[in-house]
Amino acid sequence: xxxxxVVLISCKxxxxxxxxxNGVPGVLTTSVSTVVLTKPNLNVEAVKASFTAAxxxxxxxxxxxxxxxxxxxxxxxxxxxxxxxxxTSKSLTHLELNDILLAxxxxxEVAANVDFRVKSTIASSIAAVYTNVKTVSVTPFALKGTxxxxxxxxxxxxxxxxSLVSPTGDGVYKGVxxxxxxxxEYKLLKKKSWGSPEYGSGASAGSIxxxxxxxxxxxxxxxxxxxxxxxxFLVTADLNTNKVVYELQSWGLIGSATPGGWGSDQPxxxxxxxxxxxxxxxxxxxxxxxxxxxxxxxxxxxxxxVLSDGGANIAVAADGSYTFVLDPVAKTYTMxxx
Numbered sequence: 001x002x003x004x005x006v007v008l009i010s011c012k013x014x015x016x017x018x019x020x021x022n023g024v025p026g027v028l029t030t031s032v033s034t035v036v037l038t039k040p041n042l043n044v045e046a047v048k049a050s051f052t053a054a055x056x057x058x059x060x061x062x063x064x065x066x067x068x069x070x071x072x073x074x075x076x077x078x079x080x081x082x083x084x085x086x087x088t089s090k091s092l093t094h095l096e097l098n099d100i101l102l103a104x105x106x107x108x109e110v111a112a113n114v115d116f117r118v119k120s121t122i123a124s125s126i127a128a129v130y131t132n133v134k135t136v137s138v139t140p141f142a143l144k145g146t147x148x149x150x151x152x153x154x155x156x157x158x159x160x161x162x163s164l165v166s167p168t169g170d171g172v173y174k175g176v177x178x179x180x181x182x183x184x185e186y187k188l189l190k191k192k193s194w195g196s197p198e199y200g201s202g203a204s205a206g207s208i209x210x211x212x213x214x215x216x217x218x219x220x221x222x223x224x225x226x227x228x229x230x231x232x233f234l235v236t237a238d239l240n241t242n243k244v245v246y247e248l249q250s251w252g253l254i255g256s257a258t259p260g261g262w263g264s265d266q267p268x269x270x271x272x273x274x275x276x277x278x279x280x281x282x283x284x285x286x287x288x289x290x291x292x293x294x295x296x297x298x299x300x301x302x303x304x305x306v307l308s309d310g311g312a313n314i315a316v317a318a319d320g321s322y323t324f325v326l327d328p329v330a331k332t333y334t335m336x337x338x
């Protein structure tokens with residue numbers, strides 16, 4: 001759409017009247033008409049928008065803005081990028097364009113048409129003019145990746161499965177999983193439902209393959225001579241190398257108030273979204289502390305919701321069911337009697 005501005009400006013310069021003609025918009029071109037954005041090319045140019053300058057019939061610097069919007073929306077809620085003074089082209093990398101598209105709520109991995117145009121103005125009192133519209137087919141990607149992990153530990157239900165997360169979308173997914181038994185089997189999914197692709201076991205131990213059999217979780221549930229019925233492990237699934245590894249990463253509640261006394265931790269569950277650990281457990285009057293990996297080398301204690309390394313025991317005043325939420329990074333906790 002082209003908007004033409006007509007204006008008369010009176011200038012007291014040698015008694016002359018300066019008359020501006022209709023604003024003539026520039027012409028926009030794009031370097032591509034189709035582009036599939038990818039993570040390996042984050043810093044590579046995805047599209048370059050170039051235009052010829054608008055002519056307002058007056059020697060004044062115009063402000064030029066690149067507008068990007070979903071095709072067919074008449075640039076409603078368009079994203080805007082201001083051109084630097086004197087420049088008539090703008091390059092967007094795969095990362096820059098992808099961020100814009102995700103902010104427009106476009107669906108990752110699905111091609112969509114996006115409109116580009118340049119808006120030019122020289123003063124707030126003068127109507128802007130617009131270049132022609134260029135439509136580009138673009139396919140964004142999900143920068144943050146998620147793998148869902150249904151398995152024996154949760155009854156093989158993908159809708160309630162814990163997830164592994166790749167914060168930068170680099171193909172390396174991590175999450176803490178509370179297994180309810182040694183050697184439990186599971187699979188990895190890209191959505192919370194069964195269907196391709198399903199990642200299972202590869203040809204060699206610890207390998208991942210699309211369509212493979214069930215993966216087998218860690219078998220080491222004995223620590224310092226104590227065998228635990230539940231255990232948390234940091235699971236790292238690397239889809240670049242097609243490998244999966246496990247690392248003990250647990251927090252437990254321990255103390256005279258717990259069913260295991262001072263000799264056995266009560267396993268807590270990690271929330272992979274916020275990094276907090278929780279447990280609901282029946283206690284008797286006594287004391288408790290938080291301990292990492294069943295080892296007194298890292299233990300937290302304190303009072304009134306504040307913890308410190310090796311801090312004092314936390315008092316449990318009365319028998320009952322309690323819910324604890326631990327933030328081991330902030331070193332805070334909540335204790336609620338149910």
